[in-house]
Amino acid sequence: MPLPGPDARVVEIRVAGLVGTTGEALLDATAAVDVAGDGIGQFTRPADRLRRPAPGPVLQALGRTVPRILEGYLWSRMTSGGVAKATWALLFPFSLANVAHWMLPPVPERSRVARVLAAVCRSLLRVASLALTMLLISQVAVITLDLVAAQCLAPNTGCLDWAPSWSRESPVARLSAGLLPLLVLIFLLHLISSTNWPVEPSKPVDAIGDPLPGDDLRTSPDTPLLRCLHTLSALACVALLPLGGPLRPPSDAFGAALWGVAVGLIALGLILVAVLDVRVLTRAIGRWTQRLVLGLGLALVVAVVVQVREMPQALPGTQGMVEVIGSGLLVVVVLFALLLIPAALVARRGWSALPRRLRPWMGGWAAAPALALAGLLGGGFGAGVAIAARKLLGTDDLVLPRGYTLLTMVWGVGIVVAAALAVFGFAGAVPRRRRKRGVPKVVEMLQDKPEDSEEAAAAWARSAWERRRLHQLVLAVVLVMSAATLALLTVRIGDLPLPTWLDPLSALGVFALGALAAGLLRVVYTAATSPERSRHLGALADLVCFWPRAAHPTVPPCYALKVVPELAARTRTHLAEPNTRVVLAGYNLGGLLAVVTAARLMRELPEADRSRVGVLTAGSPLQWGYQRAFPAVLPHKTLARLFGRLDGRWRGLSRGTDTFGGGVTTWRHEVKDGKLHGVGYLPDGTVGPLVPAECGNSGAVVLGGDHWLPDPLRAPSPGHRWAPGVCRHADYLADPEWDRAVACAAGLEIPGKPMRPAAEQFPLFGDLPPVERPRFKLDLRHSPN
Numbered sequence: 153m154p155l156p157g158p159d160a161r162v163v164e165i166r167v168a169g170l171v172g173t174t175g176e177a178l179l180d181a182t183a184a185v186d187v188a189g190d191g192i193g194q195f196t197r198p199a200d201r202l203r204r205p206a207p208g209p210v211l212q213a214l215g216r217t218v219p220r221i222l223e224g225y226l227w228s229r230m231t232s233g234g235v236a237k238a239t240w241a242l243l244f245p246f247s248l249a250n251v252a253h254w255m256l257p258p259v260p261e262r263s264r265v266a267r268v269l270a271a272v273c274r275s276l277l278r279v280a281s282l283a284l285t286m287l288l289i290s291q292v293a294v295i296t297l298d299l300v301a302a303q304c305l306a307p308n309t310g311c312l313d314w315a316p317s318w319s320r321e322s323p324v325a326r327l328s329a330g331l332l333p334l335l336v337l338i339f340l341l342h343l344i345s346s347t348n349w350p351v352e353p354s355k356p357v358d359a360i361g362d363p364l365p366g367d368d369l370r371t372s373p374d375t376p377l378l379r380c381l382h383t384l385s386a387l388a389c390v391a392l393l394p395l396g397g398p399l400r401p402p403s404d405a406f407g408a409a410l411w412g413v414a415v416g417l418i419a420l421g422l423i424l425v426a427v428l429d430v431r432v433l434t435r436a437i438g439r440w441t442q443r444l445v446l447g448l449g450l451a452l453v454v455a456v457v458v459q460v461r462e463m464p465q466a467l468p469g470t471q472g473m474v475e476v477i478g479s480g481l482l483v484v485v486v487l488f489a490l491l492l493i494p495a496a497l498v499a500r501r502g503w504s505a506l507p508r509r510l511r512p513w514m515g516g517w518a519a520a521p522a523l524a525l526a527g528l529l530g531g532g533f534g535a536g537v538a539i540a541a542r543k544l545l546g547t548d549d550l551v552l553p554r555g556y557t558l559l560t561m562v563w564g565v566g567i568v569v570a571a572a573l574a575v576f577g578f579a580g581a582v583p584r585r586r587r588k589r590g591v592p593k594v595v596e597m598l599q600d601k602p603e604d605s606e607e608a609a610a611a612w613a614r615s616a617w618e619r620r621r622l623h624q625l626v627l628a629v630v631l632v633m634s635a636a637t638l639a640l641l642t643v644r645i646g647d648l649p650l651p652t653w654l655d656p657l658s659a660l661g662v663f664a665l666g667a668l669a670a671g672l673l674r675v676v677y678t679a680a681t682s683p684e685r686s687r688h689l690g691a692l693a694d695l696v697c698f699w700p701r702a703a704h705p706t707v708p709p710c711y712a713l714k715v716v717p718e719l720a721a722r723t724r725t726h727l728a729e730p731n732t733r734v735v736l737a738g739y740n741l742g743g744l745l746a747v748v749t750a751a752r753l754m755r756e757l758p759e760a761d762r763s764r765v766g767v768l769t770a771g772s773p774l775q776w777g778y779q780r781a782f783p784a785v786l787p788h789k790t791l792a793r794l795f796g797r798l799d800g801r802w803r804g805l806s807r808g809t810d811t812f813g814g815g816v817t818t819w820r821h822e823v824k825d826g827k828l829h830g831v832g833y834l835p836d837g838t839v840g841p842l843v844p845a846e847c848g849n850s851g852a853v854v855l856g857g858d859h860w861l862p863d864p865l866r867a868p869s870p871g872h873r874w875a876p877g878v879c880r881h882a883d884y885l886a887d888p889e890w891d892r893a894v895a896c897a898a899g900l901e902i903p904g905k906p907m908r909p910a911a912e913q914f915p916l917f918g919d920l921p922p923v924e925r926p927r928f929k930l931d932l933r934h935s936p937n
Contacts, residue, residue, distance in 0.1 A: 161219040162211055162733050162898045163726045165195075165719065168226050169694075169740030169771075178224040178739075179208075180873070180885045187223070192349060193718050194226040209871065211891055213900035220894070221726075225719060230349060230711040231697050240697075243344070245288075245530035246704045247696035249281045252523045253703035256492075257499035257516035258784035269495040271429055273519075274703070276488040278378070278425045280523055281704035282385055283481040284530050285341070286418070289386045290473045291534025293334055293393050294553060295541045298470045301330030303550050306465045311547050323463035327394060331457065338386045345379040345705040349714040352721065364755065364797075365790045366748035369712055371700040374428050379705040380442040385421035387449030388414045389473065391456045397469020398476050406459055413452055471553045475644075478555060481527050482637060489520035503788065507819060507831075510775070512783040513623055521630040528562070528633055535559045536665030543666070558640040560661030561654050566633040567664050568657070573625045577617065586613040593823035594808070597847050598862040608863055611809035611878050618811045619776045694741060712745065719749040720756065727761050733898040735766045739884065740812060743769030744778055747794065747802075754797045766801035766897030770884040771813030795857065796837020802857050803893040809863045810881045817857035818842065832856035852889040861887050 168178050175184030175196035185203050188195035197205040208222025231240075256273055259266045304311035307320045319325050348371075372378070392414040395402050401411045424437075496516035503511050512518065535556045542550050591609040599605040643650060700710040723734045738746030750767045757765070779786045795802050795817060804816035815821075818832030827844035833856065834840050845855035850869065851862040865887060868874045875886035884890060895901040 159731050163221045164735045166224045167738040167742035167745050169742035192229050196224045211895050213895040227715050240708045245526045247707045248526035250704040250707045252519040254699050255519035257496045266498045275426045277703040280484045282425050285382045286389045287477045289389045296333045297330035298467045301326045302467050326463045334390045341706045342383045348709045351714050363790050364751035365786050372702050375701045375705050381421045384449045388417040391452045393469050397472040399472040474553045475555050485524050492520050513780045521627050524634050525630050536668045539666050560658045562636045563664050564657030564661035565636045569632045570629045582614050582617050604864050615811040716749050720752050733764045735897045737768040740771045743772035768803050768897045770805040771881050772816050774816045776814045792833045793837045795833035800835035801897050803897045804858045807861050807863045812881045815858045818855050828855050830855050850888045
C-alpha cells in the first residue's frame with residue numbers, strides 16, 4: 153500500500169441503516185444539503201448557514217491533521233413514505249417467502265445430489281409462494297365477494313342499509329361489486345411486481361476469480377414469467393369462486409366449461425412455476441405469449457360475470473377454496489421442510505469446522521420455519537382482517553369459513569407459547585445468566601468505574617442472550633404453531649368434534665388476529681398520512697426489501713440493487729483524485745451494504761485504487777445474524793477473503809451491550825493476563841489467532857478488525873458530543889473511537905498504536921517536521937580584516 157502524501161485527504165461516505173433517518177442525524181450535523189443523487193438515493197454533506205456544502209471535521213492521523221470530506225447516503229425513500237409504500241406492509245408474508253429463498257444452504261461444488269435437492273427446494277418455494285398469492289386473493293374474496301356482496305347485499309337484510317335497492321336486486325351488480333376490488337388488488341399486485349428502482353447503467357461486474365460476499369445478489373431472469381403466472385392464477389381463483397369453488401363444479405354446461413378452464417389455468421400455473429428452472433421451456437414463453445395468457449384470464453372473469461343468473465346468499469365455494477389452498481400450502485411446506493434436511497446435511501461439510509456461533513442457524517434449515525411463518529402470517533392476516541370486517545359491518549350473523557375458527561386456535565396456541573417463552577427468557581434466563589457470570593473481565597477492561605461496570609454487565613447479559621436465543625424462541629413458536637395446524641387439520645378432515653377446552657384459545661386467537669389486523673391497518677394508515685411516523689414500518693421494510701425477487705415476484709423492489717451500484721459509482725468518482733482515500737462507513741444494516749459495495753469494488757477497481765478503499769461497520773448484525781441466516785450469500789470464507797483483499801482496512805465498531813449489532817471480524821474472545829485474546833480474520837485472507845489487544849486511551853479495545861467500545865462512555869471527549877448512560881445500539885458517532893476507526897480504515901493508522909496530535913509531535917512547526925539547522929564553524933585566520 154502506498155504511503156499517503158502530505159496532501160492526502162479522506163472521504164467518509166456514511167450509509168444509513170435500519171429505519172429511515174435524516175441527513176443531519178446521519179452526519180451528526182446541524183444542517184445537511186444534497187450534493188448528488190436522483191431524489192430516491194441521496195448523497196448529502198454538512199451545510200453551513202448559507203446551505204453550502206461544508207467540509208467535515210479533520211482526522212488526527214500520521215501525527216498531523218488530515219482533511220476529511222463527510223458524505224452520507226440516504227435510501228429510506230425506497231422503503232418508507234407515501235401511500236404505495238405503506239401498503240407494502242400487507243405483502244410481508246410474500247416478502248418472507250422470498251427471503252426464505254436466500255436462506256437456503258449453499259450448494260457444494262461437484263455434488264450432483266446437492267444440486268438436485270437445491271433445485272427441488274427452489275421449486276417447492278415457488279409453488280408455496282404461488283399458493284400464498286392465491287390464498288390472499290381467496291381471503292380478500294371472503295370479505296368482498298362473500299361477506300359484502302353475497303351476505304350483506306342480499307335482499308331483506310339489515311346489513312349496509314344505506315345501499316340502494318337496485319344493488320340488492322341485481323345479481324350482476326352484487327357480483328360486480330364483489331369482484332371489482334379483487335381485480336383492482338390483482339392489478340396493484342402486478343404493478344408492484346413490475347416496479348424497479350432506476351439505476352444508471354454500469355459495466356458488468358467481473359465474476360471471474362474467488363467468490364466474494366454478495367456475488368449472487370441479483371434479480372432472477374424468470375421474474376417476468378413468474379409475475380405472469382401469479383397474476384394468471386389470481387384471476388383464475390377470482391373466476392372459480394362464483395362458480396362453486398374447486399370442489400363443486402356447476403351443473404350447467406357453460407358454467408362447467410368455465411369451471412374447467414379456471415381449474416386448468418391454476419394447474420398450468422402450478423406446473424410452470426414448479427419447472428421454472430427448465431430454461432428451454434421458460435424461454436419459449438415470451439412476452440406476447442404472457443400477454444395472451446393474461447388476456448385469457450381476464451376474459452374468463454368477464455365470462456363468469458356475464459353468465460351469472462342468480463347470486464346466492466352465501467357463496468358455497470368460499471369455504472372449499474380457502475381450505476384447499478391452505479391445505480395445499482401446508483403440504484408443500486412440510487415437503488419443503490423434509491427435503492431441506494438432506495440439503496442442509498450435504499452442505500454441512502462446508503461449515504462443520506467453524507465454531508458453533510458462526511454456523512448457520514439450525515444447521516442450514518432456517519428456511520423451513522421462515523416459509524412456515526410466511527404461511528401462518530398469510531392465513532392470520534386474512535382471518536384477522538375478515539374478523540375485523542365482520543365487526544365493522546355491525547352484525548354477527550355473517551358467516552365466515554369454518555377454517556378460520558381453527559386458525560384462531562392456532563394463533564391462540566402461538567400467543568400462549570410466545571408469552572411463556574418470553575417470561576422464561578427475559579424474567580428467568582437473563583437474570584440467571586447475570587448472576588452466574590457476574591461482571592465479565594472484558595467489561596472490567598472497558599469500564600473504569602465500578603458503577604458503570606455493573607450497569608454494563610447487566611446490558612451485556614441481556615444482549616448476549618438475545619443474540620444467541622431469540623431466533624430459537626421464534627423457531628419454537630413456529631414449530632408449535634405448525635404442529636397445532638397439522639393436528640387441527642386432522643380434526644377438520646375427520647370431522648371430529650373440537651374439545652371444549654380449546655374455546656379460550658380460540659377467543660384469545662380471535663383477539664390476537666383482530667388486534668393484528670387493526671394494528672397493521674393502523675400502521676399502514678399512519679405511514680401513508682405521516683411518513684415521519686412510519687419508523688416501525690420502515691424497519692420492517694428495510695429487513696425484507698434487501699433481497700431481490702426470486703421465489704415470489706410480488707414483493708417490493710430490492711433497494712440493494714440500487715444502493716450498491718450508486719455507492720460504487722460515487723466511490724470511483726472520489727478515487728479519480730489520486731490523493732483521496734474513501735471509507736465506506738455503514739451503520740447497522742448499512743454496514744452490510746458497505747461490505748457488499750466494497751466486495752464489488754475489489755472486483756472492478758485496478759490494483760492501485762483498491763488500496764485506497766476501506767470499510768467501517770458500526771453495530772452490524774453481519775456475524776451473528778446475516779452470515780448465519782444466509783450462508784449461501786455471505787459465506788464465511790468470502791468474508792475472510794474480502795478482509796484480505798482490503799488488507800485489514802475493514803474496521804468494526806462493536807458494543808457488548810448492543811443487541812442488534814456485534815463483532816464482525818473476531819470471535820472466541822477470552823481475557824488472559826489482562827489482555828483480550830481471540831480468533832478472527834487476518835490481513836492475508838485467512839483465519840487464525842490474533843495479536844492480544846489492550847485498552848487504548850479512549851477506553852476502546854482493538855482486537856483484529858473489531859473495536860470494542862466502552863458503554864457507558866468513560867468521559868466526555870473534546871470535539872465529540874456527550875451521550876450519557878448505556879447507549880446500546882445508538883450514538884456510535886459520539887464515541888471518539890469512530891474517528892480512529894476511520895483513520896485505520898483509510899490506511900492512515902496502524903491498529904493498536906495510539907494516535908498523537910500534530911502539536912505533540914511537531915510543537916514548533918505544526919504539520920511540518922523540524923528542519924535540522926546546519927552548524928558552521930567560523931575560521932578567522934583567513935579573514936581579510
